[in-house]
Amino acid sequence: MNKHIKKVAVIGSGIMGSGIACHFANIGVEVLLLDIVPRELSDKEKAKGLTLEDKVVRNRLVNDSLTTALKSKPSPIYHQKFASRISTGNLEDDIAKISKVDWIIEVVVERLDIKKMVFENIEKHRTPGTLITSNTSGIPIKFMSEGRSDDFQKHFCGTHFFNPARYLKLFEIIPGPKTSQEVLDFLNGYGEQFLGKTSVVAKDTPAFIGNRVGIFSIQSLFHTVKDMGMTVEEVDKLTGPVIGRPKSATFRTVDVVGLDTLVHVANGIHENCKDDERLALFKLPDFINTMMENKWLGSKTGQGFYKKSKDKDGKTEILTLDLDTMDYRSKKSAKFATLELTKTIDKVVDRFPVLVGGKDKAGEFYRKSFGQLFAYVSHRIPEITDELYKIDDAMKAGFGWEHGPFQIWDAVGLEKGLEFIKAEGLEAASWVQEMKDSGNKTFYSIKDGATYFYDIPKKSAEKIPGQDAFIILDNIRKSKEVFKNSGVVIEDLGDGILNVEFQSKMNTIGGDVLAGLNKAIDLAEKDFQGLVVGNQAANFSVGANIGMIFMMAVEQEYDELNMAIKMFQDTMMRMRYSAIPTISAPHGMTLGGGCELSLHADKVIAAAETYIGLVEFGVGVIPGGGGSKEFAVRAQDTFKKNDVELNVLQEYFLTIGMAKVSTSAYEAYDLGILQHGKDIVVVNKDRQIATAKAHAKLMAESGYTQPVKRTDIKVLGKQALGMFLVGTDSMEASHYISEHDKKIANKLAYVMAGGDLSEPTLVNEQYLLDLEREAFLSLCTERKTLERIQHMLKTGKPLRN
Numbered sequence: 185m186n187k188h189i190k191k192v193a194v195i196g197s198g199i200m201g202s203g204i205a206c207h208f209a210n211i212g213v214e215v216l217l218l219d220i221v222p223r224e225l226s227d228k229e230k231a232k233g234l235t236l237e238d239k240v241v242r243n244r245l246v247n248d249s250l251t252t253a254l255k256s257k258p259s260p261i262y263h264q265k266f267a268s269r270i271s272t273g274n275l276e277d278d279i280a281k282i283s284k285v286d287w288i289i290e291v292v293v294e295r296l297d298i299k300k301m302v303f304e305n306i307e308k309h310r311t312p313g314t315l316i317t318s319n320t321s322g323i324p325i326k327f328m329s330e331g332r333s334d335d336f337q338k339h340f341c342g343t344h345f346f347n348p349a350r351y352l353k354l355f356e357i358i359p360g361p362k363t364s365q366e367v368l369d370f371l372n373g374y375g376e377q378f379l380g381k382t383s384v385v386a387k388d389t390p391a392f393i394g395n396r397v398g399i400f401s402i403q404s405l406f407h408t409v410k411d412m413g414m415t416v417e418e419v420d421k422l423t424g425p426v427i428g429r430p431k432s433a434t435f436r437t438v439d440v441v442g443l444d445t446l447v448h449v450a451n452g453i454h455e456n457c458k459d460d461e462r463l464a465l466f467k468l469p470d471f472i473n474t475m476m477e478n479k480w481l482g483s484k485t486g487q488g489f490y491k492k493s494k495d496k497d498g499k500t501e502i503l504t505l506d507l508d509t510m511d512y513r514s515k516k517s518a519k520f521a522t523l524e525l526t527k528t529i530d531k532v533v534d535r536f537p538v539l540v541g542g543k544d545k546a547g548e549f550y551r552k553s554f555g556q557l558f559a560y561v562s563h564r565i566p567e568i569t570d571e572l573y574k575i576d577d578a579m580k581a582g583f584g585w586e587h588g589p590f591q592i593w594d595a596v597g598l599e600k601g602l603e604f605i606k607a608e609g610l611e612a613a614s615w616v617q618e619m620k621d622s623g624n625k626t627f628y629s630i631k632d633g634a635t636y637f638y639d640i641p642k643k644s645a646e647k648i649p650g651q652d653a654f655i656i657l658d659n660i661r662k663s664k665e666v667f668k669n670s671g672v673v674i675e676d677l678g679d680g681i682l683n684v685e686f687q688s689k690m691n692t693i694g695g696d697v698l699a700g701l702n703k704a705i706d707l708a709e710k711d712f713q714g715l716v717v718g719n720q721a722a723n724f725s726v727g728a729n730i731g732m733i734f735m736m737a738v739e740q741e742y743d744e745l746n747m748a749i750k751m752f753q754d755t756m757m758r759m760r761y762s763a764i765p766t767i768s769a770p771h772g773m774t775l776g777g778g779c780e781l782s783l784h785a786d787k788v789i790a791a792a793e794t795y796i797g798l799v800e801f802g803v804g805v806i807p808g809g810g811g812s813k814e815f816a817v818r819a820q821d822t823f824k825k826n827d828v829e830l831n832v833l834q835e836y837f838l839t840i841g842m843a844k845v846s847t848s849a850y851e852a853y854d855l856g857i858l859q860h861g862k863d864i865v866v867v868n869k870d871r872q873i874a875t876a877k878a879h880a881k882l883m884a885e886s887g888y889t890q891p892v893k894r895t896d897i898k899v900l901g902k903q904a905l906g907m908f909l910v911g912t913d914s915m916e917a918s919h920y921i922s923e924h925d926k927k928i929a930n931k932l933a934y935v936m937a938g939g940d941l942s943e944p945t946l947v948n949e950q951y952l953l954d955l956e957r958e959a960f961l962s963l964c965t966e967r968k969t970l971e972r973i974q975h976m977l978k979t980g981k982p983l984r985n
Contacts, residue, residue: 185366185367185369185370187286187315187370188286189213189286189287189374189378190213190214190286191213191214191215191216191284191285191286192208192213192214192215192216192285192286192287192288192289193215193216193217193218193281193282193285193287193288193289194208194215194216194217194218194289194291195218195219195275195288195289195290195291195292195302195306196218196219196290196291196292196293197217197218197219197245197246197249197250197272198249198291199249199253199347200291200319200345200347200349201217201219201249201289201291201292201319202217202249202250202252202253202260203253203260203345203347203348203349203350204289204291204319204345204349205217205250205270206253206254206260206261206266206267206270206349206350207260207261207345207349207350207379208269208379209261209266209267209269209270210261210262210266210350210792210867211378211379211380211867212269213269214269214271215269215270215271216271216272216273216278216281216282216285217246217250217270217271217272217273218246218272218273218274218275218278218279218282219245219246219249219274219275220245220274220275221236221242221245221274221275221276221277222236222241222242222244222245223236224236225241226244229241229244239277242274242276242277243272243273243274245274246272246273246274247272250267250270250272254267258348258350258351258847259350259847259848260348260349260350261350262350262792262848262849262850262851263848263850263851263854266850275302275305279305279306279308279309280309282306282309282310282314283309283310283311284311285314286314286315287314287315287316287317288306288310288314288315288316288317289317289318289319289343290302290303290306290316290317290318290319291318291319294320294321294322294323294448296323296327296328299318299320299323299328300328300330300331303316303328303329303332303336304331304332307332307333307336310336312335313335313339314339315339315367315370315371316336316339316340317340317341317342317343317371318340318341318342318343319342319343319344319345320342320344321344321391321392321395321449322390322391322392322395322449322452324388324390325340325341325342325358325359325360325388326360326361326388328340328360329360329361329362334362337360337361337362337363338362338363338364338367339363339364339367340360340362340363341357341358341359341360341363341367341368341371342356342357342358342359342360342388342392343355343356343357343358343371343375344356344357344358344386344392344394346394346581346582351793352581352582352584353380353381353382353580353581353582354381354382354384354394354577354578354581354582355375355376355379355381355382355383355384355581356384356385356386356392356393356394356578356582357371357372357375357383357384357385357386358385358386358387358388358392359385359388360388368385371383372385376650376653376868376870377653377868377871378867379867379868380792380866380867380868380869381581381868382577382578382580382581382870384569384574384577384578384581385574386568386569386574386578387567387568387569389457389567389568390452390453390456390457391449391452391453392568393564393568393569393574393575393578394578394579394581394582394583395449395582396453396564396568397560397561397564397575397578397579397589398579398582398583399446399449399450399453399466400453400462400465400466400557400560401553401557402434402438402446403450403465403466404465404553404556404557404560405419405423405434405553406468406469406471406472407465407469408549408552408553408556409507410469410471410507412545412548412549412552414545414549415504415506415507415516415518416435416489416490416504416505416507417504417515417516417517417518418518418520418545419433419434419435419549420432420433420434420435420436420518421433421518421520421523422518422520422523422546422549422550426523426526426532426535426539427532427535427536427539427586428532428533428585428586428587429583429584429585429586430584435488435489435490436489436490438482438488438489439482439483439488439489439490440482440483441482442481442482442483442484443472443475443476443480443481443482443488444476444481447468447472447476450466450468451466451468453466454466454467461563462556462560471507471510474510475488475505480505487512488505489504489505490502490503490504490505491503491504491505491512493512501514502515503515504516520542520544520545520546521542521543521544521546522538522539522541522542522543522544522546522547522550523539523546525538525542526538526539530689532586532587533586533587533591533595534595536592536595536596537595537596537597537600540554540596540600540604551604551607552604552607552608554592554593554596554601554604555601555604555605555606555607555608555610556605556608556610557589557592558589558592558593558601558604558605558612559605559608559610559611559612561575561589561590562612562613562615562616563612563613565613565615565640566640570640570641571637571639572590572627572637572638572640573588573590573628573635573637573648575588575589575590576588576589576590576591590627590628591627591628593627594626594627594628598616598620598625598626598627602616615640618643619638619640619643622643622644624638624644624645626638629645630659631645631647633655633656633659633660633663633664634647634648634651634659635647635648635651635656635659636648653870653871653874654870654871654873654874655677655683655873655874655877656720657675657683657685657719657720657873658720660675660677661673661675661685664676664677664678666682666707667700667703667704667707669696669699669700669703670687670688670696671686671687671688671694671695671696671697671698671699671700672684672685672686672687672696672697672700672701672703672704673685673687674700674703674704674707676712677716677873677877678877679713679877679881680712680713680714680881680884681712681713681714681715681716681877681880681881681884682704682707682708682712682714682715682716683715683716683717683718683873683877684700684701684704684715684716684717685718685719686719686721686725688729690723690725690726691719691721691723691724691725691726691778692725692726692727692728692729692730692777693725693727693728693729693752693777693778693781693809694728694729694732695729695732695748695751698751698752698755701717701755701758701759701781702755702758704717705758705759705762705764705766708762708764709762709763709764712764713764713765713880713881713884713885714764714765714766714767714877714880714881714883714884714888715762715764715765715766715767715880716766716767716768716769716873716876716877716880717759717766717767717768717769717781717785718767718768718769718789718872718873718876719769720869720873721772722772723771723772723773723774724769724770724771724772724773724774724778724794725770725773725774725775725776725777725778725781726773726775726776726778727775727776727777727778727779727799727800728752728776728777728808728809730803730973730976730977731977732748733745733748733964733973734970734973734974734977736748736964737964737965737969737970737973738970742961742964742965745961745964746957746961749808749809749957749960749961750957752777752780752808752809752810753808753809753810753953753956753957756780756781756783756784756809756810757784757810757949757953759781759784759785759786760784760785760786760891761890761891761893762890763890764884764888765786765787765879765880765883765884765888766784766785766786766787766880767785767786767787767788767789767876767877767879767880768781768782768785768787768788768789769788769789769790769791769872769873769876770782770788770790770791770794770796770849771790771791771793771794771869771872772791772793772794772795773795774794774795774796774797775795775796775797775798775799775845776798776799776800776807776809776811777809778796779796779797779798779811779857780798780807780809780810780811780814781809782796782857783810783811783814783857784810784814786883786888787862787863787864787879787880787883788858788862788863788864789863789864789866789872789875789876789879790849790852790858790863790864790865790866791849791865791866791867791869791872792848792849792850792865792866792867792869793848793849793869794846794848794849794852794865795845795846795847795848796845796846796849796852796855796857796858797839797843797844797845797846797855797857798811798815798839798840798843799843799845799982800840800843801840801841801842801843801925801928801982802843802972802976802982803969803972803973803976803982804924804928804963804966804968804969804970804971804972804973805928805960805963805964805969806840806928806931806932806935806956806959806960806963807840807956808956808957808959808960810953810956811840812840812932812935812936812952812956812959813935813949813952813953813955813956815836815837815839815840815856815936816833816836816897816899816935816936816938816952817894817897817949817952818836818856818859819832819833819835819836819856819936820833820897820898820899822856823898829900829904830900830903830904830907833900833904833936833937834907834908835856836856836936837908837932837933837936839855839856840932841929841932843982849865850865864879893948893949894948894949895946895947895948896946897938897946897947897948897949897952898944898945898946899936899937899938899939899941899944899945899946899947899952900937900938900944901937901938901939901940901941901942901943901944901945902937902940902941902942902943903937903943903944904933904936904937904938905933905934905937905939905940908929908930908933908936908937909930909933912926912929912930912933913926915929924966924968924969927963927966928963931959931962931963932959934955934959935952935955935956935959938951938952938955939955
């Protein structure tokens with residue numbers, strides 16, 4: 185199907201509908217968002233003398249919903265200006281406009297009768313061939329299209345986005361009885377390539393794949409927590425980041441999503457999955473029924489498993505629900521010896537064998553919960569899907585799990601998993617034993633850089649489809665390794681392109697990482713054509729190793745610190761002036777030194793979800809790896825387009841001084857970090873390394889020439905410095921900043937002004953780098969700076985003096 189999606193209509197503007205509309209606007213699609221007409225006036229409308237016939241009243245519901253969505257945090261939209269791509273209307277006055285769209289997405293209330301009424305109305309205006317899908321989370325697709333035309337049914341299916349649509353990657357596609365294969369193939373590809381999703385074609389079964397397994401997992405924990413006498417805190421400690429799950433873990437996640445939402449899905453499964461061998465588990469435990477009766481639904485009602493309260497001193501305290509007494513109490517700490525054993529294990533997948541081997545309550549908990557999970561997912565094939573990897577994909581993309589159930593089973597071992605299942609009095613599906621008997625000991629395997637899964641009908645390992653657009657570093661790291669030290673791994677991506685992947689904790693940039701970057705450039709210049717700096721961890725880099733800086737400063741090893749900062753600067757300049765094209769591929773948190781690296785690459789291929797900025801002010805210093813210099817350079821480059829030079833320089837100064845961080849890659853253009861016409865954004869992070877490689881290859885083949893070092897940077901000297909100093913004096917006098925904040929700001933001002941030169945002067949980059957390094961080192965001698973760095977190391981949060 186050669187179809188182009190230029191405009192979509194979203195029917196229903198609730199939280200989900202508005203979120204879907206915003207995400208289509210994110211990727212450049214024009215959106216028509218429609219909702220019902222209000223049946224009565226609001227008090228404000230009555231006061232204004234409006235009637236039910238006024239357009240502002242008729243569109244009130246849709247406009248209020250969209251406005252609320254756009255104000256919500258985290259934002260559903262990459263950049264507020266993208267909201268202009270969304271037009272609004274109502275289902276009476278504007279329904280005819282759907283004849284001009286390419287895709288109609290229904291997101292109304294979860295009632296079959298209402299959905300069928302909406303579809304009947306849509307068919308009156310829909311142009312044949314237009315895609316029509318429902319975002320239902322559980323109503324059978326086969327019932328929805330009954331009575332509709334053949335063309336409608338051919339182009340109709342379920343497309344289940346997870347909330348929030350921008351951030352959760354799962355995109356379940358559920359065919360109806362007559363959905364054409366062309367439509368399914370198109371949506372599968374569109375979801376991955378354009379929407380940045382993990383597309384999963386599911387069967388038309390209750391709750392589909394993600395919610396069926398996800399709700400089972402939560403319900404299983406609800407019962408386990410009572411059986412084992414565990415607390416809410418203990419379960420959240422064991423089911424969070426330590427096993428690669430979100431920080432909100434289990435109970436806090438339920439509070440955020442809403443207990444009523446979970447109960448609705450669980451009840452739906454209990455009522456409609458009578459053949460489910462674990463049906464009893466979907467019956468709600470007593471404590472959940474009590475919470476529902478009390479309307480303790482979570483964040484939406486102010487209390488759930490957790491509750492905010494104020495103590496006698498007015499200080500906010502988070503209370504926890506005691507599941508035995510059903511009273512709220514102060515939080516208790518949760519500590520387990522087994523978790524202590526995993527503190528030195530960075531990779532989550534390597535922790536599982538240790539966790540299930542624990543001799544304490546934690547070990548027992550993991551063996552019980554994993555045993556139940558393994559048994560359950562084995563029996564869901566072929567009921568909800570024919571391919572086991574789709575279950576893992578759904579749980580990772582829809583619930584934020586780093587590893588899916590079958591991947592976890594591989595990590596603990598097939599035999600161990602079977603033992604855990606047996607210990608729970610359960611049995612795995614027969615195909616698992618058949619797989620074992622056939623000599624396959626794992627559900628997944630790696631071959632030639634591609635991931636293979638055990639195909640149950642074929643009884644053999646088959647390549648997971650759709651991988652050709654991706655480069656999965658985990659799959660090639662060992663076989664394509666060119667160089668490795670404790671900070672980086674350098675891999676050969678093929679076609680003459682190297683990749684340097686940070687391997688330090690939180691991908692911080694220290695001596696080994698800098699040495700690895702220099703080695704990568706050496707290798708690329710000698711035997712390759714281009715270099716990508718990219719990884720597939722949670723975050724690109726949280727910045728320089730401030731612990732190393734702190735130790736050098738405390739020991740007053742200023743010569744060593746000077747050398748370390750100069751090495752950082754020199755490495756960034758090598759990124760800028762190497763003989764081969766350098767590409768940075770940032771994603772997630774890209775802070776401080778990670779941002780500076782991106783500022784010095786020839787090109788940035790940023791994931792849409794990139795939160796990038798120069799945040800050094802928070803630890804009492806200025807950017808010292810070329811960031812302060814680079815902002816001065818970029819400001820002067822803007823001078824040529826803008827006569828108000830001081831105002832331009834001030835904008836760049838404030839971006840550093842206020843430690844601004846973009847909330848998406850698109851906002852990074854506004855901050856001057858990404859550059860229009862040079863840097864690009866990719867929506868699907870899984871494609872990022874492959875895209876970066878393609879651009880490096882294209883630049884090399886187009887005849888890349890090493891840039892000439894710049895000597896034409898205009899700095900304004902005293903003219904700018906005076907303006908900055910007056911500003912910081914005023915801000916201190918009005919108590920907006922502290923004395924130490926003023927000192928940091930003045931040091932930055934000196935660098936960005938180019939010193940106290942008597943008149944505007946042309947300088948080279950090294951001149952600015954020297955000023956930057958001198959300012960950075962002088963701040964490291966300040967007691968207040970060391971206090972800030974120490975606070976950051978202890979808490980992970982900046983301290984303001």
